[in-house]
Amino acid sequence: xxxxLKAPILSVQEFLILSAKxxxxxxxxxxxxxxTFLQMDVIGFGSLPIVILTGFFSGAVMALQMSKALSQYGxxxxxxxxxxxxxxxxxxxxxxxxxxxxxNSSGMASELGSMKVTEQIDAMRALGTDPVQKLVVPRLxxxxxxxxxxTVVADFLGMLGGFVIAYTLLQMSPDFYWNSxxxxxxxxxxxxxxIKPFAFAFIVALVGCxxxxxxxxxxxxxxxxxTRAVVVASVWIFIxxxxxxxxxxxx
Amino acid sequence: MxxxxxxxxxxxxxxxxxxxxxxxxxxxxFDVREGETRILLxxxxxxxxxxxxxxxxxxxxxxxxxxxxxxxITGLPEARLFDIRARIGILFQxxxxxxxxxxxxxxxYPLLNQRLLRIPVSEAAPRVxxxxxxxxxxxxxxxxxSELSGGMxxxxxxxxxxxxxxxxxxYDSPTAGLDPITAHTIVxxxxxxxxLENTTTLIVTHRYQDGTWMHDFRYNPKSGQLxxxxxxxxxxxxxxxxxxxxxxxxxxxxxxxxxxxxTDPYVAxxxxx
Numbered sequence: 001x002x003x004x005l006k007a008p009i010l011s012v013q014e015f016l017i018l019s020a021k022x023x024x025x026x027x028x029x030x031x032x033x034x035x036t037f038l039q040m041d042v043i044g045f046g047s048l049p050i051v052i053l054t055g056f057f058s059g060a061v062m063a064l065q066m067s068k069a070l071s072q073y074g075x076x077x078x079x080x081x082x083x084x085x086x087x088x089x090x091x092x093x094x095x096x097x098x099x100x101x102x103x104n105s106s107g108m109a110s111e112l113g114s115m116k117v118t119e120q121i122d123a124m125r126a127l128g129t130d131p132v133q134k135l136v137v138p139r140l141x142x143x144x145x146x147x148x149x150x151t152v153v154a155d156f157l158g159m160l161g162g163f164v165i166a167y168t169l170l171q172m173s174p175d176f177y178w179n180s181x182x183x184x185x186x187x188x189x190x191x192x193x194x195i196k197p198f199a200f201a202f203i204v205a206l207v208g209c210x211x212x213x214x215x216x217x218x219x220x221x222x223x224x225x226x227t228r229a230v231v232v233a234s235v236w237i238f239i240x241x242x243x244x245x246x247x248x249x250x251x
Numbered sequence: 252m253x254x255x256x257x258x259x260x261x262x263x264x265x266x267x268x269x270x271x272x273x274x275x276x277x278x279x280x281f282d283v284r285e286g287e288t289r290i291l292l293x294x295x296x297x298x299x300x301x302x303x304x305x306x307x308x309x310x311x312x313x314x315x316x317x318x319x320x321x322x323x324i325t326g327l328p329e330a331r332l333f334d335i336r337a338r339i340g341i342l343f344q345x346x347x348x349x350x351x352x353x354x355x356x357x358x359x360y361p362l363l364n365q366r367l368l369r370i371p372v373s374e375a376a377p378r379v380x381x382x383x384x385x386x387x388x389x390x391x392x393x394x395x396x397s398e399l400s401g402g403m404x405x406x407x408x409x410x411x412x413x414x415x416x417x418x419x420x421x422y423d424s425p426t427a428g429l430d431p432i433t434a435h436t437i438v439x440x441x442x443x444x445x446x447l448e449n450t451t452t453l454i455v456t457h458r459y460q461d462g463t464w465m466h467d468f469r470y471n472p473k474s475g476q477l478x479x480x481x482x483x484x485x486x487x488x489x490x491x492x493x494x495x496x497x498x499x500x501x502x503x504x505x506x507x508x509x510x511x512x513x514t515d516p517y518v519a520x521x522x523x524x
Binding site: 115118119120122123124125126127128129130 | 304307309329333336337339341343344345347348349350360361364365366368411
């Protein structure tokens with residue numbers, strides 16, 4: 001019984017130690033600015049296409065579904081409002097983080113994992129650099145910086161997707177759609193919608209790096225780490241989302 | 252105690268380490284003296300690489316103590332270990348080159364990142380070129396490791412190991428998986444590195460031949476050639492010592508004559524071919 005629990009508990013312990021080191025590392029020297037900017041480019045700019053596409057189509061689908069439900073109450077006019085609120089609060093942050101987790105947690109796990117199995121991480125330590133400071137911290141800073149920005153992009157494109165449906169299929173006037181959309185967002189929604197991707201960024205970066213750094217067992221091990229990183233990061237995004245939402249929404 | 256009067260450079264005292272109950276090292280003790288060439292033989296999984304990583308402080312022993320340059324590194328924090336590692340050169344198995352960096356950046360890495368060695372980029376460039384000229388790869392500066400062959404990568408690894416002129420250099424299976432001619436080139440380079448700076452050298456290998464070459468020949472800096480090492484001319488030079496590892500234990504330690512006279516079948520297996 002205890003043996004079954006040993007591996008996951010050890011893994012959690014390693015994850016917490018890595019997280020503590022990485023978060024402290026953000027405030028510590030040496031700083032690798034070039035690596036940080038490179039990661040911002042890879043994670044931020046590189047994820048733009050998928051974020052734009054998922055944002056746009058999830059907004060459009062929402063508008064379609066909502067209009068159908070709302071028409072039963074004769075409240076089709078509320079479509080813009082509903083699409084916007086659900087995007088800003090939930091779908092924008094969660095879908096963006098999931099996409100970035102699928103793209104970059106796996107990328108980090110496979111990159112760091114390959115470095116681990118070819119002894120490059122050992123070489124780094126042997127040649128005078130702390131791999132947490134050189135590899136993990138830049139990825140953490142970059143993800144925390146770009147994920148909220150990507151979320152804003154996704155939110156806006158989702159609203160645009162909703163507008164395309166509202167304008168073409170529901171015959172709503174542009175003024176009406178954008179006005180109702182804009183006025184429905186409160187400070188609480190915006191804050192919630194930006195704190196979430198910031199929090200999810202820790203999961204995306206740290207889970208990816210954690211599985212990368214503890215890779216063992218050659219090329220096969222790299223594959224295993226990559227899969228685990230995506231699965232674990234995605235599940236934790238949903239769990240953390242629940243708790244953050246619970247904090248903001250008082251039933 | 253084995254011959255060799257110099258002070259201790261690398262000493263293991265009853266070191267043990269286990270990964271999930273499986274012992275990787277079990278009560279290993281040995282002492283490498285200044286200027287000595289130590290050949291560490293052993294089959295795969297006998298704990299040779301673990302031992303090298305422990306000498307660098309990359310792994311910590313469960314019990315026992317490790318001394319590098321006379322300093323006990325067993326309990327040192329990572330930050331202090333970096334100062335020890337600055338004085339050790341290491342060639343990893345397969346080279347361990349950073350594949351996102353060019354050859355030039357790889358070789359310059361210790362000079363730009365080790366706190367104790369750190370020098371400006373402009374000063375590092377000539378030393379990188381010198382180290383690459385040493386392994387005859389000065390034309391590959393701008394290439395990436397993936398563009399080089401296995402033997403060339405190994406040579407770049409040697410250049411990176413010796414670029415800071417460390418007094419102790421560790422080589423992890425430098426000839427593994429190479430054809431005999433390339434393997435010979437690599438051993439010659441290791442010999443050259445040893446005899447130019449009188450470096451203490453530890454070579455992990457499963458080829459006994461690597462050891463006998465290191466024992467029988469020396470690099471003559473005056474003629475620039477390898478020549479038979481006539482020990483009677485330089486009695487002060489420490490002899491080459493062979494250690495044989497089996498399942499985490501050192502089962503043999505001694506000079507060339509002793510290892511060839513050893514009747515233990517495991518040890519003899521290495522000497523035979």
